Amino acid sequence: MEQSFYDQVFELARLIPEGRVTSYGAIARSLGAGGSARMVGYAMAHAGAADPPVPAHRVVNSSGLLTGRFHFKTPGLMQELLEKEGVEVKNDKVRDFKTLLWDPLKEL
Numbered sequence: 001m002e003q004s005f006y007d008q009v010f011e012l013a014r015l016i017p018e019g020r021v022t023s024y025g026a027i028a029r030s031l032g033a034g035g036s037a038r039m040v041g042y043a044m045a046h047a048g049a050a051d052p053p054v055p056a057h058r059v060v061n062s063s064g065l066l067t068g069r070f071h072f073k074t075p076g077l078m079q080e081l082l083e084k085e086g087v088e089v090k091n092d093k094v095r096d097f098k099t100l101l102w103d104p105l106k107e108l
Helices: 005-013 024-030 037-045 077-084
Strands: none
């Protein structure tokens, strides 16, 4: 059976190392769907029900903003989870985003 787009997104997101982040667009590009960053965002909004769990808190927008934070139980939870992994967040944005960016096209 062929994997759905969401399943492909979830599988890739599970590979993001602790303490690193990636963007919706980076995931889309690595799946050969460069114009589908928004669809990756939709997938992340549904990641809470996925099994095994998906570290959706590690997926941010292309400038490091925590745009998905409202899809968590509380708006602050995404930041809390990142900070537990050593990722510094200020004003809803990942500090040192370019340094912490995990690009699947380059890393895998």
